[in-house]
Amino acid sequence: MxxxxxxxxxxxxxxxxxxxxxxxxxxxxxxxxxHLCARHVFxxxxxxxxxxxxxxxxxxxxxxxxxxxxxFIPPVSGG
Amino acid sequence: xxxxxxxxxxGGADLLPPGDLACGGxxxxxxxxxxxxxxxxxTALEYEAxxxxxxxxxxxxxxxxxxxxxxVRVAAAHRQGLLQLGEAAVVVVAASAHRxxxxxxxxxxxxxxxxxxxVWKREHxxxxxxxxxxxxxxxxxxxxx
Numbered sequence: 001m002x003x004x005x006x007x008x009x010x011x012x013x014x015x016x017x018x019x020x021x022x023x024x025x026x027x028x029x030x031x032x033x034x035h036l037c038a039r040h041v042f043x044x045x046x047x048x049x050x051x052x053x054x055x056x057x058x059x060x061x062x063x064x065x066x067x068x069x070x071x072f073i074p075p076v077s078g079g
Numbered sequence: 080x081x082x083x084x085x086x087x088x089x090g091g092a093d094l095l096p097p098g099d100l101a102c103g104g105x106x107x108x109x110x111x112x113x114x115x116x117x118x119x120x121x122t123a124l125e126y127e128a129x130x131x132x133x134x135x136x137x138x139x140x141x142x143x144x145x146x147x148x149x150x151v152r153v154a155a156a157h158r159q160g161l162l163q164l165g166e167a168a169v170v171v172v173a174a175s176a177h178r179x180x181x182x183x184x185x186x187x188x189x190x191x192x193x194x195x196x197x198v199w200k201r202e203h204x205x206x207x208x209x210x211x212x213x214x215x216x217x218x219x220x221x222x223x224x
Contacts, residue, residue: 008129009199009211052197055131071129071197077212078126078157078198079110079169079189 001026003064005036006071014042029053029070030060036072044074081137082156083128088167095154095172102152104178106185110169112162116212120205126168128159129197140191144173148184151175155188157198168200 091107173185
């Protein structure tokens, strides 16, 4: 499966990019996060993050589809 | 109406024009960039947003507020990009027939924004360094901004 991963804040600094296409054998954001952790050294763990798929927060076990835009959301600090 | 923009934010009256004559109580919350945080002098703030999710989630927050607080009109705006001290980072307006619902809805919306809106704040310090701000807002209410 191929998806687009978006990175923000500390994760963007760690990945060195705001976005990348990732292809691999993953079915959920949880699988995808494990896959990404083999490519990057992130300062945050899954327990610190929320995940969104196509601009909607979803559970880490939600199914992923071909071409989805996935973002792992660090603790937010707006306002 | 939820607005995410890089230019200075509208004030409460522009964000929610007086159009509904049933609304007698209007509450505006404005969060401004302050000059210190946790003992360090701050010179400016930078906000990064995930625009697609922030727009969608901002609209969901306002829709939920309208459901939760009944006949109340709510609007909100959040800034992104580089902000100078004193500039508004967030504006929330709530209008209702009476003040109680307006205060309650305004507070609920700013709390939800701080809890859910995918926006990240990076502080710039006097010594030229910058750092992402760890979120300490989940259970502390509207410590602004």
